[in-house]
Amino acid sequence: xxxxxxxxxxxxxxxxxxxxxxxxxxxxxxxxxxxxxxxxxxxxxxxxxxxxxxxxxxxxxxxxxxxxxxxxxxxxxxxxxxxxxxxxxxxxxxxxxxxxxxxxxxxxxxxxxxxxxxxxxxxxxxxxxxxxxxxxxxxxxxxxxxxxxxxxxxxxxxxxxxxxxxxxxxxxxxxxxxxxxxxxxxxxxxxxxxxxxxxxxxxxxxxxxxxxxxxxxxxxxxxxxxxxxxxxxxxxxxxxxxxxxxxxxxxxxxxxxxxxxxxxxxxxxxxxxxxxxxxxxxxxxxxxxxxxxxxxxxxxxxxxxxxxx
Amino acid sequence: xxxxxxxxxxxxxxxxxxxxxxxxxxxxxxxxxxxxxxxxxxxxxxxxxxxxxxxxxxxxxxxxxxxxxxxxxxxxxxxxxxxxxxxxxxxxxxxxxxxxxxxxxxxxxxxxxxxxxxxxxxxxxxxxxxxxxxxxxxxxxxxxxxxxxxxxxxxxxxxxxxxxxxxxxxxxxxxxxxxxxxxxxxxxxxxxxxxxxxxxxxxxxxxxxxxxxxxxxxxxxxxxxxxxxxxxxxxxxxxxxxxxxxxxxxxxxxxxxxxxxxxxxxxxxxxxxxxxxxxxxxxxxxxxxxxxxxxxxxxxxxxxxxxxxxxxxxxxxxxxxxxxxxxxxxxxxxxxxxxxxxxxxxxxxxxx
Numbered sequence: 080x081x082x083x084x085x086x087x088x089x090x091x092x093x094x095x096x097x098x099x100x101x102x103x104x105x106x107x108x109x110x111x112x113x114x115x116x117x118x119x120x121x122x123x124x125x126x127x128x129x130x131x132x133x134x135x136x137x138x139x140x141x142x143x144x145x146x147x148x149x150x151x152x153x154x155x156x157x158x159x160x161x162x163x164x165x166x167x168x169x170x171x172x173x174x175x176x177x178x179x180x181x182x183x184x185x186x187x188x189x190x191x192x193x194x195x196x197x198x199x200x201x202x203x204x205x206x207x208x209x210x211x212x213x214x215x216x217x218x219x220x221x222x223x224x225x226x227x228x229x230x231x232x233x234x235x236x237x238x239x240x241x242x243x244x245x246x247x248x249x250x251x252x253x254x255x256x257x258x259x260x261x262x263x264x265x266x267x268x269x270x271x272x273x274x275x276x277x278x279x280x281x282x283x284x285x286x287x288x289x290x291x292x293x294x295x296x297x298x299x300x301x302x303x304x305x306x307x308x309x310x311x312x313x314x315x316x317x318x319x320x321x322x323x324x325x326x327x328x329x330x331x332x333x334x335x336x337x338x339x340x341x342x343x344x345x346x347x348x349x350x351x352x353x354x355x356x357x358x359x360x361x362x363x364x365x366x367x368x369x370x371x372x373x374x375x376x377x378x379x380x381x382x383x384x385x386x387x388x
Numbered sequence: 389x390x391x392x393x394x395x396x397x398x399x400x401x402x403x404x405x406x407x408x409x410x411x412x413x414x415x416x417x418x419x420x421x422x423x424x425x426x427x428x429x430x431x432x433x434x435x436x437x438x439x440x441x442x443x444x445x446x447x448x449x450x451x452x453x454x455x456x457x458x459x460x461x462x463x464x465x466x467x468x469x470x471x472x473x474x475x476x477x478x479x480x481x482x483x484x485x486x487x488x489x490x491x492x493x494x495x496x497x498x499x500x501x502x503x504x505x506x507x508x509x510x511x512x513x514x515x516x517x518x519x520x521x522x523x524x525x526x527x528x529x530x531x532x533x534x535x536x537x538x539x540x541x542x543x544x545x546x547x548x549x550x551x552x553x554x555x556x557x558x559x560x561x562x563x564x565x566x567x568x569x570x571x572x573x574x575x576x577x578x579x580x581x582x583x584x585x586x587x588x589x590x591x592x593x594x595x596x597x598x599x600x601x602x603x604x605x606x607x608x609x610x611x612x613x614x615x616x617x618x619x620x621x622x623x624x625x626x627x628x629x630x631x632x633x634x635x636x637x638x639x640x641x642x643x644x645x646x647x648x649x650x651x652x653x654x655x656x657x658x659x660x661x662x663x664x665x666x667x668x669x670x671x672x673x674x675x676x677x678x679x680x681x682x683x684x685x686x687x688x689x690x691x692x693x694x695x696x697x698x699x700x701x702x703x704x705x706x707x708x709x710x711x712x713x714x715x716x717x718x719x720x721x722x723x724x725x726x727x728x729x730x731x732x733x734x735x736x737x738x739x740x
Contacts, residue, residue: 135564136587203608211613231555233613235598314608318562318599329598335562339601342462343564343590345488 109361116355118348127355133320135340140352142359144320148237148330149363152312153305155241155326160248161298167249168256168294173282184257191250199314202243207234207315210242215327226324233317238326240316244308248301255297259290295375302371306364309334333360426700431459432466432479435566435621436502436684439721440479443712447704454700463566464590470496470687476701478687481566482590483666495690497739498665499732500683501709503722505650506571507625508633508680510617511610512537512552515631518644520545522636523578523671523679529617530558530575531582532596537615545636552615559609559618562599564590570682571619574670578679619680622650623720639675649678650722658727665731681722691740702736
């Protein structure tokens, strides 16, 4: 029989291997993306990131419209999804009776299991006409003079992409926030109530400050899904490589252009440019993740419990 | 990020499976007692896949020793696999340029196998199939110069229809596709302005409009957006009951897209066709011809090391452009005319 110290040692090696496999895989992907895109990197250099031209016929490739589309659509999604998700999570854990919170929680998690291509098809046939008739047209009539809401209300476009992404990441952020909030110690709540706090004050001063780090972690996961989402976005964003000030205008995203053009890219420089977009998508994800982590760090430094100085 | 890794893995697996099946072709004489068992591997265009799939399964009923493994990974992928010599034949919706042909070690012969027609579909409430478009009006719509359905130029051709005061939203294919290749080839041929400013290709930088992914994406956007106009494969327009336009042809007649009009377009193009069939047949002569049509080719090498494989492959390909054509119409593909089949016979004599 193996001695206990041997078991420990083997266990340590196995977990180390598992951890290094992830790191190795990540580096292998980055290296492959870099070598495969070297042609395009050499040819266009930094202008690849600043140019807005994407023209396979003339061989001009610039990725800025795609970066813009990915960042803005993810931003819209987070802006809409976070308040809703945290609201749902608070309702399910703090307010709703158990007979109501269990089925609703289950349904929210079911949303997360819907494949993105289904979201895309539902988006194009049902959601986009809805957005056009009930969101864009009223906004266009009232606020059409603002550049942000200018242009014809097509339904398809940046706003529709942001909204559908919001719907897709709500279940993720909700599920994580719910677990985090329900793991806040009951003493925390009892303490606040004993001091005469109302339900709202208990949630605001005792529960949320304790849970905020975890909730922000959930938001990062949601953001990750929004950035990488392909099928649902390409169905509703309009796939037009242009930067517009209006959220009604059609746009494009990095994941969408790769999915759209990879299979038929025969010329070397074309293929290389598409792979470079993959590499940039990696970088954008790193940067946005880093920013989000910095944000968490700066927020999480505050008081952890119900004590406010 | 997970998705991207997934895609790369998929490509690797696909490539690996092609390599593996490719090896199988060359070194597997034992499984059949007659020693003639052959599996033929091909890859390429997605547009003709339903037709090819039907043809291969029918051929297998006639010749049970032949199994064809066809991967519909896209025309570009088919050409790439030909260059890397991982497949026995390729398939493409666009003919190869000199540069691509030069990269294929064993040479390549283009064999037209079916004809694709592209229908112009639109969404105008209360107006069915049959709005008339000319070469000029269609180009100007996609250049963003005609922006309203009641533009005088459109009204002039459609005096019997009451065209509404509605914005036109052009819809294009956002994914690289043979359909876009045929369509932009047509626009480049009928308009020098389009040729100079936009050009032709599987993916181009459309001056106006929104992009839909795949035929289903274009059809979906046209269906849900009043006033939109788009282009899809004919089969897709007819099976989904989309309203489509009549297009003025070279001789001034307005023709609707149909299998007959597509075949007639190919027949009309034969007079000026180079022997290797590497030609665009858009806007052809013939009073019944429809303008936006193109060949879909099977690509065969000029040299095969394996004699048995070569013979089996040639038998298969010859069967496909003669007897196999009987399955085309039912699946909404235009059969190739007999003249093209004869040209194919000539060209395939060069295979060694």
